[in-house]
Amino acid sequence: MITQLNGRLVSKSPTTLVVDCSGVGYEVHISLHTYGQLSDDEHIRIYTHLQVREDAHTLYGFMEEVERSVFRLLISVSGIGANTARTMLSSMSPQEVIQAIQTDNVAAIQAIKGIGAKTAQRVIVDLGDKVMQLAGVDEISVPSNNTQRDEALSALSVLGYPTKQTQKVVDTLLQVEPSMSVERLIKNALNKL
Numbered sequence: 001m002i003t004q005l006n007g008r009l010v011s012k013s014p015t016t017l018v019v020d021c022s023g024v025g026y027e028v029h030i031s032l033h034t035y036g037q038l039s040d041d042e043h044i045r046i047y048t049h050l051q052v053r054e055d056a057h058t059l060y061g062f063m064e065e066v067e068r069s070v071f072r073l074l075i076s077v078s079g080i081g082a083n084t085a086r087t088m089l090s091s092m093s094p095q096e097v098i099q100a101i102q103t104d105n106v107a108a109i110q111a112i113k114g115i116g117a118k119t120a121q122r123v124i125v126d127l128g129d130k131v132m133q134l135a136g137v138d139e140i141s142v143p144s145n146n147t148q149r150d151e152a153l154s155a156l157s158v159l160g161y162p163t164k165q166t167q168k169v170v171d172t173l174l175q176v177e178p179s180m181s182v183e184r185l186i187k188n189a190l191n192k193l
Contacts, residue, residue, distance in 0.1 A: 002026075002050045002059060009044040017061065019044055028061035029082075032090035037063040051075075051082050060086065069134055070094040077126045079119045088112050100124075101131045133163055149174055152185040161193055169193060 005028065007021035014035045019026045028046060038044070046061040047068045060082060062068040067089060074085035074097075088097060091112045100108040101124050109120035149170055156166040169189045173180060180188070 002048050004045060004047050005059075005061070006043075006045045008042055009038075012038060017044075017046075019046065019061075026059055028059045029086060030061045031067070031086050033067060033093055034061060034063045034089075058082065064094065066134060067094040070097050070131075073127050073130055073134070074123070077119075077123050079122060080115075084114050087114060098131045098134055101127050104128075148180065148182045148185055151182045152189060155182075155186050156189060156193075159190075165193065 005019045005021055005026055007019045007026075010018040010020050010025060012018075012035070014032055015029060017028050017030055017038070019028060028048060030046075034046075046063060047065055048062070049060045049068055049071060051058045051060065060068075060071065062071065071082075071085050071089060074080050074088060075082055080088075088109075092100070092108070096108075099105075104124050106117065106120045106124065109115055109123055110117055115123075152170050153163070153166055156170070157163060166189060169192045170185060173185055173188050173192075
C-alpha cells in the first residue's frame, strides 16, 4: 500500500497532479479541496490511498490525513465509489461532510452530484458512529506534532483501547506534565483506563 508520496510536484490540475519521487512520476487523483490547499512549492508531501482493481491501480491524494480518512469511510458505503467520494470532497470540505453526517443533514449530502436520497441516507446510517471517532480527532487541545502523544496513542490502540477515551486520558496527562516520557505516559494511561 502506498500511504504517502514525498517528492517534486511536476504538474497539477484541479483533478490530478504528478509527483516525481526519485525519478518515478506518480499520477495522483485529487479533490478540489486538496487542489485549493496546494502551495506553489516544488516539494510536496501528499497522503494517498491506492485503489487496486482488475483493470487499474489508481492513486488518490489528500493534503490532510482527515480528508483521506473521510474518503476511506465514504468508499466503504455501498453505492459510493472512489470517484463519487472524490466528488463529495470536491463539493464539501472533510469537516462539512463530517458535520452533515453527524447532524443527519440528508439534504446537504443529496445536493452533491450523483448522490440520491437513498444513498445520502445510507451514508448517514453507515457512517454515523464512525465519524464520531474522526470528529474527536479535531477536538484535541494538545499540539498534534507531539511525538510522545502519538506513540502512546498508537500503543494503546494496539492494546485494544478505544481511541476517543485514550485521547482524553493521554491529553489530560500531557497537560499536567508535557515532557512525560512515552513509557510513563502509557503506564499512567493504563492506570486510568
